[in-house]
Amino acid sequence: GAGVSQSPRYKVAKRGQDVALRCDPISGHVSLFWYQQALGQGPEFLTYFQNEAQLDKSGLPSDRFFAERPEGSVSTLKIQRTQQEDSAVYLCASSRPTRKDGDTQYFGPGTRLTVL
Amino acid sequence: SQELEQSPQSLIVQEGKNLTINCTSSKTLYGLYWYKQKYGEGLIFLMMLQKGGEEKSHEKITAKLDEKKQQSSLHITASQPSHAGIYLCGADPGNQFYFGTGTSLTVIP
Numbered sequence: 001g002a003g004v005s006q007s008p009r010y011k012v013a014k015r016g017q018d019v020a021l022r023c024d025p026i027s028g029h030v031s032l033f034w035y036q037q038a039l040g041q042g043p044e045f046l047t048y049f050q051n052e053a054q055l056d057k058s059g060l061p062s063d064r065f066f067a068e069r070p071e072g073s074v075s076t077l078k079i080q081r082t083q084q085e086d087s088a089v090y091l092c093a094s095s096r097p098t099r100k101d102g103d104t105q106y107f108g109p110g111t112r113l114t115v116l
Numbered sequence: 117s118q119e120l121e122q123s124p125q126s127l128i129v130q131e132g133k134n135l136t137i138n139c140t141s142s143k144t145l146y147g148l149y150w151y152k153q154k155y156g157e158g159l160i161f162l163m164m165l166q167k168g169g170e171e172k173s174h175e176k177i178t179a180k181l182d183e184k185k186q187q188s189s190l191h192i193t194a195s196q197p198s199h200a201g202i203y204l205c206g207a208d209p210g211n212q213f214y215f216g217t218g219t220s221l222t223v224i225p
Binding site for chain 1: 120151159160161204213214215216217218
């Protein structure tokens with residue numbers, strides 16, 4: 001079956017450019033998560049959706065970062081006026097409809113963003 | 117917030133050798149995940165431990181959870197080049213998921 005997919009896989013942007021990263025979760029997965037992984041570090045939580053509701057966005061590093069999931073399936077992470085420190089791999093994950101303790105998150109391959 | 121410290125940070129072993137990776141939490145662990153990551157690929161779920169003292173195995177990889185020590189260990193027996201990658205522990209005390217600092221494993225054939 002299809003897993004979590006992300007596009008593009010690689011993105012090179014000039015500083016100041018806006019970018020949009022897409023995540024297609026596993027069909028039927030209610031929960032969707034975005035993570036940022038800087039080179040040589042573990043992933044760090046950015047934001048969390050349950051269906052179309054963004055329940056937690058405490059990890060977004062600045063107001064240049066914006067995420068949406070308008071129909072409760074596909075999600076887009078948008079970064080405005082990109083800076084070099086935004087260069088990282090952006091991971092998306094989704095989890096099953098019944099979210100209870102011990103639920104497993106399934107991860108996409110990530111989008112590698114390089115800001116020049 | 118919860119912090120997960122992994123050790124060692126990186127590991128280089130000869131093929132066939134055993135190795136252990138540790139994950140220590142700053143707070144009580146109510147469950148712990150282990151993931152593996154290869155360059156250009158998504159995180160691969162290895163196993164989840166929910167109870168203190170629990171031990172799980174998958175192929176040549178065994179993980180244990182010691183709740184009292186707020187620690188988990190991942191042990192690989194007779195390592196192979198296919199085991200190479202970055203190993204991450206993770207914990208989810210609520211709606212937010214925390215990852216460890218990661219351990220980079222290189223296996224020399």
